[in-house]
Amino acid sequence: MISFEIPEKITNEIQMAKMVAESVMRQYSRYYDEHEHERPSEYINMMWPVMREQHRRRTEKLQQNGNGSGPKREGPDFSILRLIMMIEMLSWGDAGQYLCTPDPALGGAALEAVGTKEQKIRILGKFGQGEPKWGAMAMTEPGAGSDTSNIRTTATLDAESNEWILNGEKIFCTNGGLALDESDGFVVVWATVDASAGRSGMKSFIVEAKTPGVTVTKKEHKLGIRVSDTVAIVFDNARIPYDNILGSAEVIKRDGSTKGFKGAMATFDASRPAVAASAMGICRAALEFTRDKLAAEGIVVDYTKPKHQMTAVERDLLEMEARHKSAWLLTLRSAVLMAHGQPNRLEASMCKARAGETVTWVTQKAVELLGPMGYTREWLTEKWMRDAKINDIYEGTKQINTLIVARSILGYSRRELK
Amino acid sequence: MINFELDQEQKMLTEAIGRLAKERMRKVFRDADEDGVLPPDVVKAGWEIGVLPTSIPEAYGGFGEYSVITGALAAEAFAWGDLAATLYIMTPNLVAVPLMLAGTEAQKEAHLPLFCEEALPKVTAALTEPVIQFDPRQLKTTAVLENDSYILNGTKCFVPLAEDAETFLIYANEADQTQAFFVPRGVEGLEIGQREKLMGVRALPTYQVKLNNVRVSAVNKLGGNEGIDFGRLLNHSRVALGALAVGMAKAAFEYARDYAKERVQFGEPIAHRQSIAFMLAEMAMDIDAARLMVWEAAWQLDQGKDATQATAVMKYYVDDMVMSVCDRALQTLGGYGYIREYPVELWLRNARAFATFDGMAMV
Numbered sequence: 001m002i003s004f005e006i007p008e009k010i011t012n013e014i015q016m017a018k019m020v021a022e023s024v025m026r027q028y029s030r031y032y033d034e035h036e037h038e039r040p041s042e043y044i045n046m047m048w049p050v051m052r053e054q055h056r057r058r059t060e061k062l063q064q065n066g067n068g069s070g071p072k073r074e075g076p077d078f079s080i081l082r083l084i085m086m087i088e089m090l091s092w093g094d095a096g097q098y099l100c101t102p103d104p105a106l107g108g109a110a111l112e113a114v115g116t117k118e119q120k121i122r123i124l125g126k127f128g129q130g131e132p133k134w135g136a137m138a139m140t141e142p143g144a145g146s147d148t149s150n151i152r153t154t155a156t157l158d159a160e161s162n163e164w165i166l167n168g169e170k171i172f173c174t175n176g177g178l179a180l181d182e183s184d185g186f187v188v189v190w191a192t193v194d195a196s197a198g199r200s201g202m203k204s205f206i207v208e209a210k211t212p213g214v215t216v217t218k219k220e221h222k223l224g225i226r227v228s229d230t231v232a233i234v235f236d237n238a239r240i241p242y243d244n245i246l247g248s249a250e251v252i253k254r255d256g257s258t259k260g261f262k263g264a265m266a267t268f269d270a271s272r273p274a275v276a277a278s279a280m281g282i283c284r285a286a287l288e289f290t291r292d293k294l295a296a297e298g299i300v301v302d303y304t305k306p307k308h309q310m311t312a313v314e315r316d317l318l319e320m321e322a323r324h325k326s327a328w329l330l331t332l333r334s335a336v337l338m339a340h341g342q343p344n345r346l347e348a349s350m351c352k353a354r355a356g357e358t359v360t361w362v363t364q365k366a367v368e369l370l371g372p373m374g375y376t377r378e379w380l381t382e383k384w385m386r387d388a389k390i391n392d393i394y395e396g397t398k399q400i401n402t403l404i405v406a407r408s409i410l411g412y413s414r415r416e417l418k
Numbered sequence: 419m420i421n422f423e424l425d426q427e428q429k430m431l432t433e434a435i436g437r438l439a440k441e442r443m444r445k446v447f448r449d450a451d452e453d454g455v456l457p458p459d460v461v462k463a464g465w466e467i468g469v470l471p472t473s474i475p476e477a478y479g480g481f482g483e484y485s486v487i488t489g490a491l492a493a494e495a496f497a498w499g500d501l502a503a504t505l506y507i508m509t510p511n512l513v514a515v516p517l518m519l520a521g522t523e524a525q526k527e528a529h530l531p532l533f534c535e536e537a538l539p540k541v542t543a544a545l546t547e548p549v550i551q552f553d554p555r556q557l558k559t560t561a562v563l564e565n566d567s568y569i570l571n572g573t574k575c576f577v578p579l580a581e582d583a584e585t586f587l588i589y590a591n592e593a594d595q596t597q598a599f600f601v602p603r604g605v606e607g608l609e610i611g612q613r614e615k616l617m618g619v620r621a622l623p624t625y626q627v628k629l630n631n632v633r634v635s636a637v638n639k640l641g642g643n644e645g646i647d648f649g650r651l652l653n654h655s656r657v658a659l660g661a662l663a664v665g666m667a668k669a670a671f672e673y674a675r676d677y678a679k680e681r682v683q684f685g686e687p688i689a690h691r692q693s694i695a696f697m698l699a700e701m702a703m704d705i706d707a708a709r710l711m712v713w714e715a716a717w718q719l720d721q722g723k724d725a726t727q728a729t730a731v732m733k734y735y736v737d738d739m740v741m742s743v744c745d746r747a748l749q750t751l752g753g754y755g756y757i758r759e760y761p762v763e764l765w766l767r768n769a770r771a772f773a774t775f776d777g778m779a780m781v
Contacts, residue, residue: 001424002421002423002428002713003421003717004420004713004714007419303729303731304555304649304652304726306552306553307737307773309551319734322711322731322732322735325714325731325735326707326735329707329711330707333422336421336422340421347706350703354707402696402699403699405699406698406699407695409675409698410675410679410695410698412690412695
């Protein structure tokens, strides 16, 4: 039955997030944009007790439950929808601060996807106590951006000590600094255990803060989301326990199994809708702000008027709204499919490609429509335009996601459509 | 709760229409466009699927429940087959839907049973006027109350099936409000003009209709004394047109996709090239987004909400979507796309109608 009704419980929670967005995030939006790399403690301190309590209860449940999966759920699991809507609202507040949410984040997503119960309790359990903590994911390397199969960081097993030894360099790791240097967090690192095995050799490893041989070497200076740290990490004979590997250590070359690599790709099914949702939050912020400012000047879209009787500005506003709606519904769809336990890889790439493109265009249009005022740093429009652009890039550029969509609709492999 | 899956009845309905579209409509639509004539058996088969009667309540002779979403799903499935044939089959909707939404009890009782009969009812509606700045809320056709009668004056165009129609629903401007009036065939001053020659949907006969001091009883005003909320009807029309556009765009996209996988140049299918593959990917995303927007607007209408904003935003998106999808479909075929042996140029001509056809379809 086709319906667009959001569960009331989620709507209520989103209202709470809106209060945080308005009373905290927006208040400090400009400050942290101008003071790059300062920690947004107002937001973090507000969120941490909430996140900590959530993780404490989760871990408790996990410990009590024999098999770790709990009773089989009946009906759809709307937690992904809740997450998507929460991210949208927090990013409406401030996308950079949202990224600083003390949370296992992408590292947590990887752990949830393929981690054992023991790993979840050991690593995610830390998020249920003490000071704020962060998780992160390190995949990108200087020579491996969209081409993640080209990863060169190595993990070698030291049979004597039963430890993995990591060597290599990761870049563009979101929250890597918060996770490794500023808290007792962790990073999920992608490395190859057998470079000759290609994708089959790719595995992921949990690297905890304070591991000797792991150094955060550089904090990037960026166009936008300046409050969020994006770092380079060097692994120089960094030793981690054998049990920190996610998934099986086995490399099966003969049948070309790429389970480890597929694990990485499975994380994207959830993370791409999440990025799309963040994009949509910024997009809505820019759209609403522009609409309000123009309305104050007496420029209001009359939805009953035929298109040919509208002014150019009215048409622009309508187009901003139409593009926002189109990308948001694609985002909702990818989350709703997931909630119903259905595959969503194609839909996740569709929404990510569209949301990144849309927020880029809408925020640029907002700056344009607001004239000289749109360009000043007095208003947030120019910041939103800078923050927006990252959504067209990370978790797969628009082009990579379009490639995934193209292969899927054509039924083509990597070989047929490069 | 939020869900984008069709229910069982909707699946059966769209599958039945899908079969008809593929096995009957798509077999004849090219010739029908060239000849300007649809085979009557195809129209009959389309009507016999019974989409409209299933949306009319039992009290009025129907056997179902009115649902805009179901209507939109049916429209999309039909339009995949052929737009002209679909508009033909859906012409009775132009009267039945406004009746259901805005008719008085007496009007519903008098007219709705007609739409539950076996044969396609001989009715039509006239909204569009032959001007370049057409605004359905500021009609040039006038209605003036004189004693117990309305006097109608003006010129209408794009009136489908007017030549055979026994009843016309004529939209006219009464005191700056758009109202609608039932006008029976043969009334003095009602003149059916020549069949129009249009760019697309050439298999759908449309006519100009002139009203020269046409006098009808005041009870013929839709909705009685109070009249109608025309904006609400227009919202329903936007959803119908949106759904039709999605269906036709899907047809064009699929044709181009299949062609690109078969057409070999430089030793491999052209779909192996990103310039073609990405164009197709963009088309697929445009269509999916448009469909979701149509569904959301339809859902709002079914919920009884004021969907003016949702339908306007959706229509803005869809009008562009259908043009650009059909244009890129033609581009994918290159020179062959321009040749009338292939269907894509037909879809491109039809696509241009959507921005112009406000009020020309109803669900």
